[in-house]
Amino acid sequence: MKTVTLSSLQAHKRAGETFSCLTAYDASFARSASEAGIEVLLVGDSLGMVLQGHASTLPVTLDDICYHTRCVARGKGQSLLMVDLPFMSNSSQERLLEDAGALMRAGAELVKVEGEAWMADGIRELTRRGVPICAHLGLTPQTVYQLGGYKVQGRDAERATQILEDARTLVAAGASVILLECVPASLGRAITEALDVPVIGIGAGPDTDGQILVMHDVLGVTHGRVPRFVKNFMTEADDIPGAFRRYHEDVKARRFPAEEHCF
Ligand SMILES: Nc1nc(=O)c2c([nH]1)NC[C@@H]1CN(c3ccc(C(=O)N[C@@H](CCC(=O)O)C(=O)O)cc3)CN21
Numbered sequence: 279m280k281t282v283t284l285s286s287l288q289a290h291k292r293a294g295e296t297f298s299c300l301t302a303y304d305a306s307f308a309r310s311a312s313e314a315g316i317e318v319l320l321v322g323d324s325l326g327m328v329l330q331g332h333a334s335t336l337p338v339t340l341d342d343i344c345y346h347t348r349c350v351a352r353g354k355g356q357s358l359l360m361v362d363l364p365f366m367s368n369s370s371q372e373r374l375l376e377d378a379g380a381l382m383r384a385g386a387e388l389v390k391v392e393g394e395a396w397m398a399d400g401i402r403e404l405t406r407r408g409v410p411i412c413a414h415l416g417l418t419p420q421t422v423y424q425l426g427g428y429k430v431q432g433r434d435a436e437r438a439t440q441i442l443e444d445a446r447t448l449v450a451a452g453a454s455v456i457l458l459e460c461v462p463a464s465l466g467r468a469i470t471e472a473l474d475v476p477v478i479g480i481g482a483g484p485d486t487d488g489q490i491l492v493m494h495d496v497l498g499v500t501h502g503r504v505p506r507f508v509k510n511f512m513t514e515a516d517d518i519p520g521a522f523r524r525y526h527e528d529v530k531a532r533r534f535p536a537e538e539h540c541f
């Protein structure tokens with residue numbers, strides 16, 4: 279695989295080709311995912327749930343994320359390294375810039391922020407300073423206690439329009455990538471078509487430019503009820519590298535997500 283950059287993701291979008299993304303939290307799994315061809319690795323704050331055992335992503339600290347980013351950076355190969363800003367890193371503009379700076383120094387190449395249109399100022403200041411941004415919209419797990427649970431967002435026309443408008447606003451403010459979580463497939467498609475920047479989906483239907491899943495879900499080691507958009511690729515593979523390859527190939531061939539994974 280050639281080195282993945284923001285412009286290669288753009289090129290995939292223009293060519294109508296999909297790309298695959300997967301969370302990674304350490305060097306060994308990052309290397310394996312990268313060797314499978316997975317274009318983007320995310321050090322997600324989901325690590326609070328799958329590594330630390332919390333019920334949400336809120337307890338994850340900047341130091342936790344920086345530690346895992348340094349680990350993944352050593353194994354990432356040619357993949358692009360995206361990293362989540364943790365809960366409350368947006369408590370002030372100063373803190374936002376400081377925390378994003380810490381993630382970049384740890385090895386991030388693209389910083390993902392949850393937030394709606396009000397994050398536009400922060401995103402403008404970050405991009406001005408050379409921090410490429412992915413804006414995460416739809417189901418934003420850091421606001422789960424406000425949303426009342428991990429529920430599909432944008433089912434009604436009003437909220438769907440709001441998510442589309444937020445996406446436009448954040449792209450205008452400088453976001454290079456949009457990530458949509460848990461929205462109806464029709465909305466995933468509409469937003470992907472409306473924007474020039476790459477759109478990554480998780481539970482956002484088959485038509486987004488990229489797909490992302492949590493590594494533990496792909497390997498079938500998540501305990502408890504798994505979201506509808508999850509597929510365990512171990513059942514069709516001989517080993518972990520094989521499951522990563524299968525996930526990557528199924529995304530590239532648009533075999534994943536299938537109808538049963540969508541809302
Ligand atoms: N293992 C794991 N996988 C993830 O995808 C994930 C995490 N952890 N932690 C952080 C967030 C939390 N996420 C979640 C968690 C649960 C649902 C879920 O159960 N959703 C319901 C929607 C029901 C509805 O509103 O219709 C589902 O049935 O999929 C969705 C996203 C996604 N992220």
Ligand SMILES: CC(C)C(=O)C(=O)O
Binds near residue numbers: 301323480491
């Ligand atoms: C589920 C993905 C998109 C994420 O934000 C994470 O892993 O933290």
Ligand SMILES: [Mg+2]
Binds near residue numbers: 335419
């Ligand atoms: Mg996250």
